[in-house]
Amino acid sequence: MQVFWFLPTHGDSRYLGSGEGARPVDLPYLQQVAGAADQLGYEGVLIPTGRSCEDPWVVASSLIGATRRLRFLVAVRPGLHQPSLAARMAATFDRLSGGRLLVNLVTGGDQGELEGDGVYLDHAARYEQSAEFIRIWREIIARSHDGEAFDFEGKHLSVTGAKLLYPPTQKPHPPVWFGGSSAAAHELAAEQVDAYLTWGEPPAEVAKKIADVRVRAERHGRTVRFGIRLHVIVRETEDAAWKSAEELISKLDDDTVQRAQAAFARMDSEGQRRMAALHSRGAKRTRADLEISPNLWAGVGLVRGGAGTALVGDAKTVASRIQEYAALGIDNFILSGYPHLEEAYRFAELVFPLLPRKQRTVLPGGSLTGPFGEVVANLDAPSRLVSQS
Numbered sequence: 001m002q003v004f005w006f007l008p009t010h011g012d013s014r015y016l017g018s019g020e021g022a023r024p025v026d027l028p029y030l031q032q033v034a035g036a037a038d039q040l041g042y043e044g045v046l047i048p049t050g051r052s053c054e055d056p057w058v059v060a061s062s063l064i065g066a067t068r069r070l071r072f073l074v075a076v077r078p079g080l081h082q083p084s085l086a087a088r089m090a091a092t093f094d095r096l097s098g099g100r101l102l103v104n105l106v107t108g109g110d111q112g113e114l115e116g117d118g119v120y121l122d123h124a125a126r127y128e129q130s131a132e133f134i135r136i137w138r139e140i141i142a143r144s145h146d147g148e149a150f151d152f153e154g155k156h157l158s159v160t161g162a163k164l165l166y167p168p169t170q171k172p173h174p175p176v177w178f179g180g181s182s183a184a185a186h187e188l189a190a191e192q193v194d195a196y197l198t199w200g201e202p203p204a205e206v207a208k209k210i211a212d213v214r215v216r217a218e219r220h221g222r223t224v225r226f227g228i229r230l231h232v233i234v235r236e237t238e239d240a241a242w243k244s245a246e247e248l249i250s251k252l253d254d255d256t257v258q259r260a261q262a263a264f265a266r267m268d269s270e271g272q273r274r275m276a277a278l279h280s281r282g283a284k285r286t287r288a289d290l291e292i293s294p295n296l297w298a299g300v301g302l303v304r305g306g307a308g309t310a311l312v313g314d315a316k317t318v319a320s321r322i323q324e325y326a327a328l329g330i331d332n333f334i335l336s337g338y339p340h341l342e343e344a345y346r347f348a349e350l351v352f353p354l355l356p357r358k359q360r361t362v363l364p365g366g367s368l369t370g371p372f373g374e375v376v377a378n379l380d381a382p383s384r385l386v387s388q389s
Contacts, residue, residue, distance in 0.1 A: 004044045005037040006336035009054040017303040018251035031066045040348040044071030046334045064097045073102040078133035079119035087140040094168035101174040127184040129156040141173035190216030200230035200309035202293035227332030231310035234318045245312045249299045260303040319354035
């Protein structure tokens with residue numbers, strides 16, 4: 001099991017849909033979040049993409065020197081990037097980071113945003129273009145290790161003599177991750193990518209998606225790994241966790257929710273449609289309205305596009321729900337919480353010890369043995385007091 005965190009390059013706050021409790025997302029703050037994830041033992045971070053975010057490649061590059069082991073899941077966007085340029089970007093980042101790049105293939109689902117970026121293809125054509133894009137990208141990089149060039153003529157993209165002179169550290173190429181809920185997305189994942197990602201739907205629905213991608217991959221003689229994108233609200237008790245969930249949306253008004261849902265309805269993303277269908281759009285936003293599966297809460301999706309569900313509960317409960325997804329075949333968990341700096345620590349401290357992970361928390365320096373925690377009354381270390389109780 002690998003656990004990733006999230007870099008909030010679209011903003012961070014204590015309350016959704018409100019400027020109250022918000023904080024500026026500048027380079028020092030991103031360095032704090034990335035540095036915390038690195039030190040706490042998260043395997044990597046997802047960096048979002050789109051016009052609501054800072055550019056993911058610039059952000060990721062700025063954090064190479066601020067981290068040591070952390071991997072960066074960074075987006076390539078067919079139609080915005082050309083595959084040859086994206087291959088050079090990926091190879092450079094991978095070389096400079098010491099092989100810490102993961103590539104997130106993003107097809108896009110907001111037609112208004114896409115047209116603003118000069119992409120006018122419909123849903124089906126975008127997936128055709130994405131399939132050609134990632135095939136060219138993979139071949140250019142894979143052949144770079146032997147100094148070979150690559151030719152390709154497709155419906156949307158073509159290259160002649162494409163060549164990469166500086167190959168990446170990882171062979172044959174940095175792993176490609178991809179998410180999508182349509183049949184076209186499942187087929188692209190089965191044929192070409194290394195890891196398929198789903199947003200946090202109820203386990204039964206996730207199981208159906210995994211089964212479909214597996215069957216399709218088998219037809220291509222391939223296997224695919226699986227991951228899931230979830231928010232987490234974990235506290236020492238169940239009551240405290242659900243109270244925190246309610247507080248997170250406590251500043252929302254109905255007009256804000258309705259405007260957000262109207263914007264989501266204009267998107268042609270099957271994944272976004274499925275997210276929106278998970279929760280009630282009425283005026284009530286109680287736990288009963290939004291708990292769509294045991295401890296799976298859809299409140300985040302009231303106003304946040306993309307991943308809209310959170311696991312809510314005490315540490316043992318959240319760890320058990322994660323294990324339920326793992327039993328379906330999920331081995332990569334991309335998590336986040338509001339605010340992202342504090343919640344990175346909270347989740348690691350409360351839940352990491354309960355998960356079957358190879359990588360454990362390592363304090364800077366590696367040789368420190370204690371005491372950990374504040375010494376009590378200038379006399380006893382907390383661990384000593386626990387042992388005497």
